[in-house]
Amino acid sequence: MSGTLRKRARRNLDEPEEAKTEEMPTVEPFDIDNPSSDVEIYAKEVLASLIADNLPPTPNNFSLYFDRLLEDKSENLRRQIHSMLELEESNDDENTIALEQNLKQGFLSIKSILGVTANLYKNMALMNKILEKRKDELSASPDAKEALSVIGVLEGDVSKLNSILKTQSSKMKDIYDETATIVKxxxxxxxxxxxxxxxxxxxLLTKIEQEISLISEFKHKSSLMMIELDGTLKKSVKNEKAIVLMTRTIARLLLKTSRRSDIVSHYGGGVFSMLLKHTDLDNAKRAAIRLSELVSNSNFFLADREIQLKISIGITNIDSNYSVEEIVVSALDGIQKAYEDKKTDYAVSLR
Incomplete structure (x- = not known):
């Protein structure tokens, strides 16, 4: 989009009121019928697809279709658009995540301070015992009266300091407990x-519920995938730390293969999910195949053993006639079907 800005004329305060004019900036409008760049042509195509699917061209729907249709475009156009998106990226969810991480880090710091204070209190108690021991040793010598007197004074000072530290430690524990409640x-x-x-x-559950409402209103198709490290692979590894590392690798690969509009989340117990908005079952299968290939090409090394990663994927459609729980259970059933079927890494499960 191009446009020319003219220099604003300085107003002459000595001129009569009707003569006090200034030239307004002019901007050449975007001509939707004659787009001037690849990006504008693509934007027009996205808008046309929304209208053809009887969806309102809201910012959210436009963003979803913008991502989805881009998958079938040339590598050059995808690279061009991704570079533009990186420059303007601003996500409220990302800001919320950063805030959550900072809060939890702050809580960990308070916990560390409490630990250091507790150790200091223990060391002061130990010092008291050492002083008591030295006092007993000196009392056995008849020439140590002056030393015993000094130790007695020192013992009293340490005892006072220890009492103060104990009070402060108790207050700090109260602050820690209050902070723990806030963090919880x-x-x-x-x-x-x-x-x-x-x-x-x-x-995840909140987003599925929202998607059910949108599907009920606009009648589009969306899908849900559940992903888990293959059960046979987990049984063969038998190393809890290694399984956690492999599961984290799966999470990174999920983020790598997902679109901006996809919701990647951890459902629990090492089971991940991917909410594919405006994606029917056929396209969800394509996404599952891409993900499976990406994972199978990623090897994991455990000591001198090389392990090929493998996952099981369950796919289901999001239907407004069913609850969030029923949809999730259906996708989880798909994982079990995929695990039992040795010919493929994914299975579709419908209610």
Whole structure:
């Protein structure tokens, strides 16, 4: 989009009122029928697709279609648009996640301070015992009266300091308990899973519920995928730390293969989910195949053993006639079907 701005004329205060005019800036409007760049042509195509699917061209719907249709475009156009998106990226959810992480880090710092204070208190108690021991040793010598007197004074000072420290430590523990309560309250409202770096179960269920309402209103199609490290692979590894590391690798690959409009979250117990908005079952299958290939090409090293990663994926459609729980259970059933079917890594499960 191009446009020319003219220099604003300086107003002459000595001129009569009717002569006091200034030239307004002019901007050349975007001609939707004659787009001048690849990006504008693509934007027009996105808008046309929304209208063809009888969806209102709201910012949210436009963003969803913008991401979805981009998958079938040339590598050059995708690269061009992604570079533009990176420059203007501003996500409220990301800001919320950063706030949650900072809050939890602050809580950990307070916990560390409490630990250091507790150790200091223990050391002061130990010092008291040492002083008492030295006093007993000196009392056995008849020439140590003056030393005993000094130690007695020192013992009294240490005792006072110890009492003050004990009081302060108690107050700090109270502050810690209050902070823990606040953090627990915040955690009940969080949207981020710190362990795996994706959204959490609470956020997922909220988004599925919202999507059900949107589907009921606009009649589009969306899908849900549940993803888990393959059961056979987990049984063969038998190393809890290694399984956690492999699961984190799966989380990173999910983020890598997802679109901006997809919701990647940790459902719990190492099971991940991907909410695919405006995506029917056929396109969800395509996404599952891409993800499966990406994972299978990622090897994991455990000591001198090389392990090929493998996942099981359950896919279901989001139907406004069913509850959030029924939809989630259906996708989880798909994981079990995929695990039992050795020919493929994914299975579709419908109610």
């Amino acid at each position: 309250t915040v955690e009940n409202e969080t949207i981020f899973d710190n362990k795996f770096g994706v959204y959490n179960k609470r956020y």
